[in-house]
Amino acid sequence: MAGLELRNVVKRFGEVTVVQQMDLAIHEGEFVVLLGESGCGKSTTLRMIAGLEEVTQGQILIGDRDVTHAAPMDRDIAMVFQNYALYPHMNVAENMSFALRLSGRPYAEIFEKVRSAARILSIEHLLERKPRELSGGQRQRVAIGRAIVREPKVFLFDEPLSNLDAKLRGHMRAELAILHERLGKTTVYVTHDQVEAMTLASRIVIFDKGEIQQIGTPSDVFTRPASLFVAGFIGTPTMNFFRARYSQEHGLKLLRGEGFAWIAPDWLVAQAPRADQSLTLGLRPQALHPSNAGVSLLSLQVDVVEYLGTESQVVGHMNTPSGQRVAAMLPGNAQDRLRQRVDLSFDPQDMHVFDTAAGRSLRP
Incomplete structure (x- = not known):
């Protein structure tokens, strides 16, 4: 060899x-x-x-x-x-x-x-x-x-x-x-x-x-x-991307974009990104799951459900001016979710953050 x-x-x-x-x-x-x-x-x-x-x-x-x-x-x-x-x-x-x-x-x-x-x-x-x-x-x-x-x-x-x-x-x-x-x-x-x-x-x-x-x-x-x-x-379905900017509001460090404001992960806060820096957030469909106890980070109107046996791929749009489409993988048969609103959450550690201009990951 x-x-x-x-x-x-x-x-x-x-x-x-x-x-x-x-x-x-x-x-x-x-x-x-x-x-x-x-x-x-x-x-x-x-x-x-x-x-x-x-x-x-x-x-x-x-x-x-x-x-x-x-x-x-x-x-x-x-x-x-x-x-x-x-x-x-x-x-x-x-x-x-x-x-x-x-x-x-x-x-x-x-x-x-x-x-x-x-x-x-x-x-x-x-x-x-x-x-x-x-x-x-x-x-x-x-x-x-x-x-x-x-x-x-x-x-x-x-x-x-x-x-x-x-x-x-x-x-x-x-x-x-x-x-x-x-x-x-x-x-x-x-x-x-x-x-x-x-x-x-x-x-x-x-x-x-x-x-x-x-x-x-x-x-x-x-x-x-x-x-x-x-x-x-890499990944099927492909990763969901969201445009955002970093902001500090009322003592909170946020990633704010069209229709959402999410708490920034600690590793990003440590880098002190500029407020004018254009960021792209990435969430894999597998990282999204139905919200528990009414805590919703992302709300979708479901347009398509593909039942795959043990799980379902759902594709829906956000209630925003652009109507951004988002894909999520949900357990079991989610056919009853079609044309319904679905509230989703995710672990902040599953979030990817990229510098939009450079196209590179900011995660250390």
Whole structure:
């Protein structure tokens, strides 16, 4: 195994910069997910690591070896693509063993490696079949098996589950997690699906417009988003945002906005924000709950109720000039709340506060 490091890496296509001065260190054995919307630079970054795209500026190291200008075959990596990239005229065993045969490995070694990988992936019974005879999930297992037999230092995955249906994606996520636990290989995985990122990653690297916005564990990026972009990107349903300003009234330190005045959390008060500073408050739908004992911090007229089995997602509007929409997750079946007023509360510690102009979190 080996770690992986990108030092001041830049990628330009003509005058367009798609990856901007990226520094990223991935530890040996980590499962790191590059997450972001389409066009944010995550797949380009993966392709530079693989050697499929040239680096405009900077260095890429695998272990202690500089591979910036090395050919893909000389980087000791294995890549699994979104479209499987299987040879249609070869059977499963031939597809899995192709790279080993090309390098002139002994037949007995090739046979053992293919059998071993097939056992790990539960596809031993498919070794004689052609790709056209396989389901999408089986083809993806073959593509992963082809990577395993090479015993690379680093695995690279480029949105490998995006062509599968929702049920099979869930199953394959679990299989990939088990596989990583078993092999312990350094893995870099690209996706735009935050569920994949949250369930698979040791750490998540969140991209926007070619720049890294935050690096952290799934818990870090969910509970302590570093920016407005990360806060709005991570989480389903998305975070609710409210514009506000800090004020001191009658001895109280408040966050006041359209239709509300909430007590400011102690950690924000300690920073003594300016009264003219524009703030954006964030509350996750999961942080909102029905008010108890008549203490209401937020009142909604419910417009939509989506019953999800154990809970309901409700979306309503505030009784303010802008009629701001707010989403909340309520326990059980909340169909009877439709077109009704709902009073909600939250723990002030669950509130996120951002500097609107800079887009950065103010939480220490």
